[in-house]
Every structure is written in C-alpha cells, then in structure tokens.
Amino acid sequence: MRKGQIIAIVLFTIFLISGCSDDEALDMDKFKKENAYxxxxxxxxxxxxxxxxSDWENQNGDTVQLKVVAGKPTILAMIYTHCEYxxxxxxxxxxxxxxxxxxxxxxxxxFLIVSIDPIHxxxxxLSRFMKKEQMDEKYWTMLTGTETKIRxxxxxxxxxxxxxxLMDYAHSNLITVLNPKGExxxxxxxxxxxxxxxIEKVLKYxxxx
Numbered sequence: 162m163r164k165g166q167i168i169a170i171v172l173f174t175i176f177l178i179s180g181c182s183d184d185e186a187l188d189m190d191k192f193k194k195e196n197a198y199x200x201x202x203x204x205x206x207x208x209x210x211x212x213x214x215s216d217w218e219n220q221n222g223d224t225v226q227l228k229v230v231a232g233k234p235t236i237l238a239m240i241y242t243h244c245e246y247x248x249x250x251x252x253x254x255x256x257x258x259x260x261x262x263x264x265x266x267x268x269x270x271x272f273l274i275v276s277i278d279p280i281h282x283x284x285x286x287l288s289r290f291m292k293k294e295q296m297d298e299k300y301w302t303m304l305t306g307t308e309t310k311i312r313x314x315x316x317x318x319x320x321x322x323x324x325x326x327l328m329d330y331a332h333s334n335l336i337t338v339l340n341p342k343g344e345x346x347x348x349x350x351x352x353x354x355x356x357x358x359x360i361e362k363v364l365k366y367x368x369x370x
Contacts, residue, residue, distance in 0.1 A: 209343035210317055217275075217304040220287035227314070228343065230302065234366040235271040235339040236359070239311075239320050239332070241278035242290040247334050252294060254336060254356070259300060261360050267300055269367040275314060276305045277322050277330055319348070341366055 211228040219225050238255055240248040255272060262270055276282035287303040290296075296303075315322060322332035338347040338359055347362050349355070 206342055206344060208345070210314070210339065210345075211343040213310075213313060213317065215306065215310040215313065217306040217310065218284050220284055220291055220298070220303045222284040225304070227304075230271040230273050230339070231343060232341050233269055233271045234341060234363045235273050235343075236363065237273045237275065237318075237337045237339060239275045239277050239315060239318070239322070239335070241276055241330060242282050242286055243278075243328065244330070247332070251334055251336065254354075256294070256296075258336075258356055258359060261356060262363065266364065266367045266369070270300070270363055272296075272301045274301070274303045275311070276303065277311055277315070277332060279305055279308050279311060281328070318345070338362055 211226075211231055213227055216224050216226060219229070236255065236258055238251050240251050242248075252274075255274065259267065259270075259272055276287065282305045284305065287305060291298070291301060291303060314320075318335065318337050320333050320335050320337075322330050325331045334350060336349050336354075336359070337345055340346050347359055349359065
C-alpha cells in the first residue's frame with residue numbers, strides 16, 4: 162500500500178463503525194530488547210496496523226492488541242476454524258511457511274491467525290484448533306474479536322469476506338507479511354504461491370545466530 166492509504170482506510174472505517182480505544186504508547190525499550198531486528202525504531206508509522214488499538218482475545222482468553230506481535234516480522238492470515246474448504250488450505254500454507262524458516266530462527270518470527278467468525282470462534286475454540294493443528298504458542302497466536310474489529314482489520318489488509326450462510330463465509334485467500342513495525346511488506350492471494358519469496362522477505366528481519 163502507498164503511504165497514507167492505511168490511514169485513509171482506517172479513518173473511514175472508524176467513521177463508519179467506530180470501535181477503537183485510546184491506549185498507552187508502545188514500550189520502545191522492551192521491543193528493542195526483545196526484537197532481533199536492529200533497524201529503525203518500533204514506533205507505529207502511518208502505515209502500521211498497530212495504529213488499530215482495539216482489544217482482542219487470544220486463544221487463552223487474554224485481552225491483547227494487535228501490537229502483541231510487534232518487534233518481530235509476522236505472517237498473518239484470517240480464517241474461521243470450522244471452515245471445510247479454503248481455510249484448511251490457508252492453514253496448511255501457513256504451517257508450510259513456518260517449516261520453511263530455519264529452525265534456529267523460528268523464534269524470531271510471529272505467526273498470527275485472526276478469526277472472522279466472532280460467534281463460533283471463542284478462545285476455547287481457538288485453543289482446541291491450535292492443539293489439533295499442533296501449533297506451538299511459542300510461535301503461533303490466534304485472535305478473536307467483535308465483528309466491528311474484524312471488519313476494521315480486514316479493511317486495512319484488503320481482506321474481503323461476507324457470510325454465505327448461517328455458519329459459512331465467502332472470503333479472500335490472503336496471507337499477509339508484516340515487518341516488526343506492523344507495516345505490510347508482502348501479500349499473496351491464492352494457493353500455491355511462491356512461498357520462497359515470502360521467506361526471503363521475512364528473514365531480512367531476523368538474525369542468523
């Protein structure tokens with residue numbers, strides 16, 4: 162996205178569906194200490210998704226914000242856990258990306274999955290899903306939130322979805338890569354895309370040691 166596009170989308174979305182709350186400034190010292198990348202400061206830029214300050218629930222029922230993944234590159238997808246069609250393929254792609262990262266550098270990369278179904282995907286559902294998919298919480302985080310918060314994030318990412326029935330959704334098959342500051346640096350849409358390209362971009366923000 163070009164500079165300013167995310168801000169415009171966010172402002173428009175907030176105007177329509179309001180749902181953000183004020184929050185304290187990022188703990189820069191903590192992020193600098195924990196992050197492997199030694200580049201720019203970690204303050205959110207105009208293009209960072211961390212400007213969205215809504216509260217979410219993770220798989221453990223903890224209240225967190227999107228900046229919970231700040232300080233490391235993040236590979237992000239939006240799915241719903243009872244999907245029987247494209248979501249299992251997206252999940253498989255995410256797990257394959259995880260396995261493509263050298264083992265000694267995996268703890269320098271976040272994997273984030275956000276549910277688009279706030280009714281059925283509660284924290285306990287997410288926790289069971291992660292156990293079934295053998296997703297280690299050391300690397301993986303799942304989030305659920307209100308419909309307003311989900312639509313807000315989807316708008317920023319360019320992720321399109323709508324209900325197709327009482328239980329099912331029609332949606333994009335989108336995987337997004339964020340840098341440590343929460344800026345979008347790569348997106349792939351569809352299955353069988355060039356995963357090596359994603360891994361190369363992610364590893365630029367990690368250390369070899």
